[in-house]
Amino acid sequence: MRRAGEFLRGALRRHEVLLLLVLVVEWGLFYHYGTTVNRRGVVVGFGTLDRQFDVLRHSCEIGLLALALTPVILTAGIDLSVGSLLGLCAVVFGQLWHDAGLPVGAAAGLTLVAGALGGAVNAGLVAGLRLPPLIVTLGTYSLFRGLAEALTRGAVTYTDFPAGFLFLGQERWLGLPTQAWVFLVAAAAIGVLVHRTVTGRAFRVLGFAPEGARYAGLAVGRTLAIAYVLAGTVAAAAALIYTARIGQAKADAGTGYELYAITAVVLGGTSIFGGRGSVPGTLLGVAAIAVLKNGLATIPAVIRLNAAEEMAGLLTGALLLLALALGALGQAGKVEG
Amino acid sequence: MSSVPLLAFEAIEKSFGAVRALRGVSFELRAGEVHALLGENGAGKSTLIKVATGAHAPDAGHLVIGGRRLARLDPASARVHGIACIYQQPALFPDLTVAENLALRLEPPQLARRVDRAGRRRRAAELLQRIGAALPPEAEVRNLSMPEQQLVEIASALGAGARIVIMDEPTASLTQREQVRLFQTVRTLREAGAGIIYISHRLDEIFELADRVTILRDGASVGTRVAGELSEAELIRLMVGREMNSLFPPPLGPVGDTVLELRAVGCRAAGVRDVSLTVRAGEVLGLAGLVGAGRTELAGVLFGLTPADAGEILLGGRSVTIDSPRTALAHGLAYVPEDRRRHGVVLELPVAQNITLAAHRTLFPGGWLRSGVERKLAGEFIARFAIRTAGPGAPVASLSGGNQQKVALARWLATAPRVLILDEPTQGVDVGAKGEIHRLIRELAARGLAVLLISSDLPEILGMSDRIGVMRGGTIADVLPGTAAAPEVMAAALGTAGKGAA
Numbered sequence: 023m024r025r026a027g028e029f030l031r032g033a034l035r036r037h038e039v040l041l042l043l044v045l046v047v048e049w050g051l052f053y054h055y056g057t058t059v060n061r062r063g064v065v066v067g068f069g070t071l072d073r074q075f076d077v078l079r080h081s082c083e084i085g086l087l088a089l090a091l092t093p094v095i096l097t098a099g100i101d102l103s104v105g106s107l108l109g110l111c112a113v114v115f116g117q118l119w120h121d122a123g124l125p126v127g128a129a130a131g132l133t134l135v136a137g138a139l140g141g142a143v144n145a146g147l148v149a150g151l152r153l154p155p156l157i158v159t160l161g162t163y164s165l166f167r168g169l170a171e172a173l174t175r176g177a178v179t180y181t182d183f184p185a186g187f188l189f190l191g192q193e194r195w196l197g198l199p200t201q202a203w204v205f206l207v208a209a210a211a212i213g214v215l216v217h218r219t220v221t222g223r224a225f226r227v228l229g230f231a232p233e234g235a236r237y238a239g240l241a242v243g244r245t246l247a248i249a250y251v252l253a254g255t256v257a258a259a260a261a262l263i264y265t266a267r268i269g270q271a272k273a274d275a276g277t278g279y280e281l282y283a284i285t286a287v288v289l290g291g292t293s294i295f296g297g298r299g300s301v302p303g304t305l306l307g308v309a310a311i312a313v314l315k316n317g318l319a320t321i322p323a324v325i326r327l328n329a330a331e332e333m334a335g336l337l338t339g340a341l342l343l344l345a346l347a348l349g350a351l352g353q354a355g356k357v358e359g
Numbered sequence: 360m361s362s363v364p365l366l367a368f369e370a371i372e373k374s375f376g377a378v379r380a381l382r383g384v385s386f387e388l389r390a391g392e393v394h395a396l397l398g399e400n401g402a403g404k405s406t407l408i409k410v411a412t413g414a415h416a417p418d419a420g421h422l423v424i425g426g427r428r429l430a431r432l433d434p435a436s437a438r439v440h441g442i443a444c445i446y447q448q449p450a451l452f453p454d455l456t457v458a459e460n461l462a463l464r465l466e467p468p469q470l471a472r473r474v475d476r477a478g479r480r481r482r483a484a485e486l487l488q489r490i491g492a493a494l495p496p497e498a499e500v501r502n503l504s505m506p507e508q509q510l511v512e513i514a515s516a517l518g519a520g521a522r523i524v525i526m527d528e529p530t531a532s533l534t535q536r537e538q539v540r541l542f543q544t545v546r547t548l549r550e551a552g553a554g555i556i557y558i559s560h561r562l563d564e565i566f567e568l569a570d571r572v573t574i575l576r577d578g579a580s581v582g583t584r585v586a587g588e589l590s591e592a593e594l595i596r597l598m599v600g601r602e603m604n605s606l607f608p609p610p611l612g613p614v615g616d617t618v619l620e621l622r623a624v625g626c627r628a629a630g631v632r633d634v635s636l637t638v639r640a641g642e643v644l645g646l647a648g649l650v651g652a653g654r655t656e657l658a659g660v661l662f663g664l665t666p667a668d669a670g671e672i673l674l675g676g677r678s679v680t681i682d683s684p685r686t687a688l689a690h691g692l693a694y695v696p697e698d699r700r701r702h703g704v705v706l707e708l709p710v711a712q713n714i715t716l717a718a719h720r721t722l723f724p725g726g727w728l729r730s731g732v733e734r735k736l737a738g739e740f741i742a743r744f745a746i747r748t749a750g751p752g753a754p755v756a757s758l759s760g761g762n763q764q765k766v767a768l769a770r771w772l773a774t775a776p777r778v779l780i781l782d783e784p785t786q787g788v789d790v791g792a793k794g795e796i797h798r799l800i801r802e803l804a805a806r807g808l809a810v811l812l813i814s815s816d817l818p819e820i821l822g823m824s825d826r827i828g829v830m831r832g833g834t835i836a837d838v839l840p841g842t843a844a845a846p847e848v849m850a851a852a853l854g855t856a857g858k859g860a861a
């Protein structure tokens with residue numbers, strides 16, 4: 023009697039194990055093929071610590087968006103607007119600091135509030151009016167980006183941020199790239215929310231059975247609202263980190279990031295139909311994509327062809343389809359009543 | 360009755376992981392008989408018929424159909440062999456008409472062909488007439504009641520020329536009247552020479568309908584008997600493996616103050632109007648009525664699923680507004696819904712999480728999950744209701760139908776409610792567990808709960824109710840004493856003789 027339950031739980035875990043394996047293989051290959059010694063006898067490429075920190079640094083923004091999307095997708099929703107909201111928040115931050123002359127700290131705080139408000143727009147439409155999330159966030163996807171462009175008239179770029187702020191995106195703190203700490207704290211917080219609280223449980227129930235959640239007396243509207251407002255807030259945090267890393271804020275920041283983030287979440291084993299998934303899975307999904315993207319750019323043959331971007335896209339797509347196919351095979355053995 | 364079996368199972372075995380659902384079951388179905396398949400929840404009945412429909416491949420053993428030995432079936436070849444199954448949940452397309460649904464089942468798939476609408480309608484009408492169903496072929500399935508949809512399923516089985524018709528708990532949510540109609544159809548099929556496998560937990564039906572009975576216990580066959588030669592007590596002993604009385608338990612305590620009072624409550628959207636009713640502590644108020652009389656709809660109004668737009672609801676003497684299930688829950692109302700798979704449980708979630716789902720606020724203060732508390736509570740309910748599961752971590756989908764029902768019930772008892780609304784609480788539940796649930800209802804009432812019991816099982820209503828509210832046309836037509844007899848209740852449910860009988 024015991025084994026059936028264990029098998030299921032094992033299968034759930036297996037996805038993460040599988041992903042970890044993929045990650046190790048990826049890493050090993052890039053370490054082998056992407057590490058070279060240059061003319062001056064210095065080791066360069068994938069195998070250097072600097073490069074590894076680079077991978078980490080570059081994965082923080084998409085990583086944050088993927089974390090933000092995990093609860094949303096668990097509820098069987100989607101948020102296509104996070105990339106646009108990142109752009110809007112970057113612009114808002116630039117204006118608050120540069121145009122309004124606020125101290126950097128206050129500007130950052132207000133930017134987070136702006137992100138929450140952006141998320142609240144989605145929440146109001148999805149949770150309040152019960153509109154389909156895909157349509158709602160497709161709308162806000164254009165709306166937020168359009169707003170960012172309108173605010174800057176498509177031309178203004180904010181630069182010259184103080185060193186204290188750039189520290190967040192360009193320096194190290196306690197041995198790690200500074201933004202990695204923000205990412206880790208966000209991962210821990212969202213991990214706890216999803217896996218250890220009744221709200222996290224409610225995300226899943228909503229994903230599995232929205233009607234069942236209502237009949238069980240769960241706070242359906244509030245749960246949905248939490249997921250979308252949280253997504254907006256985390257997108258704002260990603261905007262701050264992005265601005266600090268690049269050193270400038272403009273309206274096209276984070277264009278297309280939502281798709282990378284969704285890819286990472288789904289690759290991490292979260293079902294696009296809701297209910298199933300985990301935060302550790304998302305982290306592994308983010309890592310698998312980040313290593314792939316950065317690793318390819320260190321392989322001499324790829325550099326010569328100047329095709330790192332294209333190959334990364336191709337391989338990420340292939341990886342995702344593989345993960346989905348494996349997931350489907352796992353589902354085929356699912357129990358039925 | 361010919362003696363050549365239409366279908367025979369020989370030493371079928373089937374396991375799910377470590378769960379041995381079938382351990383060498385043999386069984387045969389003859390032409391022109393209704394063969395009942397009986398057994399407790401989780402005995403393996405549904406698993407056995409899923410082997411016959413090709414949904415499950417047996418691990419060992421084989422089937423013999425029309426003299427041909429087969430190691431296994433797939434759904435397509437099962438159909439070719441004339442096997443049709445009517446599940447408890449009809450699987451029709453809600454947006455299509457009856458005629459279109461039948462055409463989809465019966466016409467061979469073909470690209471680019473003119474749709475012969477008139478022909479489809481004619482054939483649908485003819486099939487429906489053969490089973491005596493008064494349904495218009497052009498009705499959309501979404502507008503049909505569950506029993507009517509079942510009739511469409513049966514018509515489709517007939518149209519496919521099914522010689523072997525399997526019915527898995529077809530009457531679990533039918534009232535007396537639809538049941539009578541269904542039985543006529545079953546008899547028509549039998550006369551036509553079909554063999555029918557019939558699964559039900561309602562023993563009175565078995566004696567009325569079945570020619571032979573095969574009893575499963577723990578995945579093994581305990582024997583096949585001629586139905587007429589068995590007494591109810593014997594049957595129960597074969598199923599449960601011990602003596603058991605099937606009497607309804609008497610009330611255990613006195614009736615107290617009014618807990619729930621409805622004053623002219625209505626809800627236009629739900630079709631409920633002008634309901635006035637009181638339920639007192641320690642009282643079981645039965646709600647009887649035909650399908651569509653508004654019993655489930657009234658429960659929906661009380662539980663805030665379709666909030667009331669007229670009248671007043673009083674709880675413990677205080678007027679309350681119940682605008683969502685959440686507020687209902689906060690006021691101490693609990694509702695075990697009729698449609699267990701869609702509303703009563705979350706199939707993908709483990710048993711333990713299902714049991715605690717409505718009691719989050721009391722079990723997990725501050726919103727932090729506590730797996731220890733959860734496992735302990737789940738363990739208690741699993742033991743108390745004898746829920747058959749691989750463990751508290753197993754998904755509810757892996758439980759048999761009756762055990763899923765027990766989980767749905769456990770979820771609401773875990774909230775320690777003041778008012779308990781039970782909608783078909785014993786549907787699909789075996790005799791043993793049914794008695795257990797009845798005793799539990801009495802026990803809860805004795806502890807001061809007010810119980811509203813909705814059931815299509817008339818003996819259950821008569822046996823369990825202190826008073827019986829009879830609903831008709833969305834309102835309470837009559838309130839009868841608990842001692843009322845079946846004909847009185849039926850008459851009240853139908854309205855004045857001759858009028859509601861069509």
Ligand SMILES: Nc1ncnc2c1ncn2[C@@H]1O[C@H](COP(=O)(O)OP(=O)(O)OP(=O)(O)O)[C@@H](O)[C@H]1O
Pocket residue numbers: 026356357358359375378379380398399400401402403404405406407747748756757758759760761762787789
């Ligand atoms: N897909 C499955 N995965 C795991 N276990 C299963 C699965 N299907 C059935 N079982 C188990 O097999 C046993 C038999 O189940 P089955 O559904 O055949 O019972 P049943 O006789 O139809 O019961 P009920 O009267 O409650 O419907 C049960 O212990 C059940 O938990």
Ligand SMILES: [Mg+2]
Pocket residue numbers: 404405406759760761
């Ligand atoms: Mg069953």
